[in-house]
Amino acid sequence: MPRFVDLEETMDTSDIKHHYSQQFNADLEAIRTEVLAMGGLVEKQLNMAIQALSKGQSEPAESVVSSDYKVNAFDVTIDERCTNILALRQPTASDLRLVLTVIKTTADLERIGDEAKRVARMAIRAASGDHGRNLFSQIAHLGTQVQQMLHQVLDAFARMDIDDAIEVAHEDVKIDREYENIMRQSMTYMMEDPRSIPNVLDLIWSARALERIGDRCCNISEYIIYFVRGKDVRHVGLDQMKKELSE
């Protein structure tokens, strides 16, 4: 009864293949979900750090510092999952691009978490000091911009939306401008009142950390473009990027 055996074999293999591909898709979906969970945590850390800084509260800031290990744990777990997928599933084409995009996005999210921790540390010091009010409100504004940018890029990641990713790169230009303004104003402050130097320096470090978060959101938007289009648009500049993508 060779025909019967053949049929059974075919069914068996197709079952296994089907099961295999289902499991593979589940694995890929799982790392995407984990990145979004990590992103949510990092967003929360950033929001708390900015709130602490702008309201002069040390409690939320201390919670940011003590929770950073959770961000690091995500970093290690997601990396491990990705390595396992590469080793066991040997993905190609867009599946491979997804895994690489996840590895890189995770690394940037982890460092956004580090910057949030830096802001939180400054907030703890600031809570016990006397900071220039003007400069403070300007930093709060920069903070809100950066929060929105992080939210937007995580959204773009969730939907793998290329237009939103480009929008994020646009936002970064505004953030750099705001940062430069804060730097100039800080310099004036310090020169006018040298006693303010230690405090203003803390604010400068916070502004710097926020500006770097903007850069990292830009990195993530470039990975999204890489995943969707298969084009590496790092180092090409915003105008060139848009030109290449419209081709």
Place this chain on the structure above:
Amino acid sequence: MPRFVDLEETMDTSDIKHHYSQQFNADLEAIRTEVLAMGGLVEKQLNMAIQALSKGQSEPAESVVSSDYKVNAFDVTIDERCTNILALRQPTASDLRLVLTVIKTTADLERIGDEAKRVARMAIRAASGDHGRNLFSQIAHLGTQVQQMLHQVLDAFARMDIDDAIEVAHEDVKIDREYENIMRQSMTYMMEDPRSIPNVLDLIWSARALERIGDRCCNISEYIIYFVRGKDVRHVGLDQMKKELSE
């Protein structure tokens, strides 16, 4: 003549396999070599930036800024090669770890290049200004330490030497201490002579960039440990790292 055909097939396959594995090894060797070439370029960029800063020369600094595109080009090319290896060769075990180590190392080298460019920009501004001499010599000292650290970690990468990699992590502790000293001294400078603020801030940014390069060298040493031992030692701290590795 089925036997003849069989034999020919066997030979063919083994030839192909041999050739395939030779080509695979050549691919892996090639990305390692490229990372070292990229590392050499980044080292050169850093050395020129530090020389420019400590001697008040703008020419080498301008060359650093205008050559940064070469570092970026390495970044893109090596990444592409790694993606191709993952897609076509589907490496596992230590081959896979090597590719992942190369991807991550390249990302950090690219950012060390960015920091060198930042130092170079400060050197260009410093060349036209009047900077505090004491602070300057201290930054030159920090620069030398960081140069050595980068050299050491590239050396460790070339030989995949775990002891050297741990040594790099030790060096970073010294660099952080030196950086803190510079920060304290800068603050005193600025408070004593508020007119020096813009210049001292440039020096602070340079010190910060150098300190960050130290952090990135540490990252690379962690990737080396991951490659050799298959252990992810990020976020565990120096003592815990040594403990885990001695187990």
